[in-house]
Amino acid sequence: MKLLRRLSRKPIIGPVAHNLITLLANREVKRVSRHFSQYLKPQLAISDELKDESYRIRHNVYCDELHFEPQRQSGMETDEFEPQSVHCLIEHWPKHRFAGTVRVVRSHSSQELLPLEKFCSDTLEQATLKPSQFHRDEVCEISRLAVPASYRRRTMDQYKGAETGVINEDTYSETELRCFPFIAVGLYLAxxxxxxxxxxxxCFVMMEPRLARSMNFVGIRFQQVGPVTEYHGKRAPYYIEPEQGLDELNTGFQLLYDRIDQDLAAQVKLLQSLQDDKKKYARPPEILNARYPSVTSLYPLRHV
Known part of the structure; x- marks a missing residue:
């Protein structure tokens, strides 16, 4: 492989060598994607119990480890945006533990702001694209991605930013997928x-520029739409159209997305059915749980 990398820098044979490297890398990603599916499963936090699992992971990372937020006696990190959010978890299902979480914050009206609209309004004023330019039902913000320390024990995962999804550019190469943080990427794809x-x-997200660069390795290309500001470190607003972003995924990661989407599509439909029932019938939780027993009849949860 070192020979291929050297050849890829040559003027004539370079493009051929680069294409071969990409082919081998995609083959390796496909192999690891199958491995991912054997041990890790995406899970929507539909029940209160699963939401609490998400909040505990966030407290572990954002309060205990990074000190971005104050520690809470409950051991759960929450804010005012939870009611308008969809929470995703990555489950390490052989042990029934959770290896990471992320949320998608929605907005259904101009009064229902996204986090970056409330806390980074000055930066948004200078942005080329803003949530206010689109129909509120069609905008969202990705936030609170967190991977607990117990799933970052490998030496290659011990670097600044791993807890919030940054890929280490010093150790990653197209042919060294063992160094790749698949849990964080799985959360973005979920x-x-x-x-x-x-x-x-x-979709909007406030992120560090290096995290945006990290996503380029996968083929997820966020567009920076505003200046860098100080918000838990140097961050800037980024924008992406989800479907277009998926079209640009590298081949191997497209397979990983397809596997994740197969697991989540039915869960999203269930979530929508629950929300529709609550709006239409204003049914109390015990009636909804009787109709949808899969929401509460989960395996006994174990904390990370």
């Missing part, structure tokens, strides 16, 4: 699946 299945066409 969020993308939720967006597509809910008909969300415009």
């Amino acid at each position: 969020a993308a699946s939720v967006m597509v299945n809910l008909g969300i066409r415009h």
Whole structure:
């Protein structure tokens, strides 16, 4: 492989060598994607119990580890945006533990702001694209991605930013997929699946520029739409159209997305059915749980 990398820099044979490297890398990603599906499963936090699992992971990362938020006696990190959010978890199902979480914050009216609209309004004023330019039902924000320390024990995962999804550019190469943080990428792809299945066409996220660069390795190309500002570190507003972003995924990661989407599509439909029932009939939780026993009849949960 070192020979191929050297050849890829040559003027004539370079493009051929680069294509071969890409082919081998995609083959390796496909292999790891199958491995991902054997041990890790995406799970929508439909029940209160699963939402609490998400909040505990966030507290572990954002309060205990990073100190971005104050520690809470409950051991759960929550804010005012939870009622308008869809929460995703990655389950390490052989042990019934959760390896990460992310949320998709929705908006159904101009009064229902996204987090970056409330906390980064100055930056948004200078943005080339803003949530206010689109229909509110079609916009969202990805936030609170967190991977607990117990799933970052490998030496290659011990670097600044791993807890919130950054890929280490110093150790990653197209042919060294063992260094790749698949849990974090799986969370982004799970969020993308939720967006597509809910008909969300415009996604915003406040992230570090290096995290945006990290996503380029996968083929997820966020567009920076505003200046860098100080918000838990140097961050800027980014934008992506979910369906277009998925079209640009590298081949191997497209397979990973397809597997994640197969798991989540039915869960999103169930979530929509529950929400429709609550709106239409205003049924109390015990009636909804009787109609949809899969929401509460989950395996005994174990904390990370």
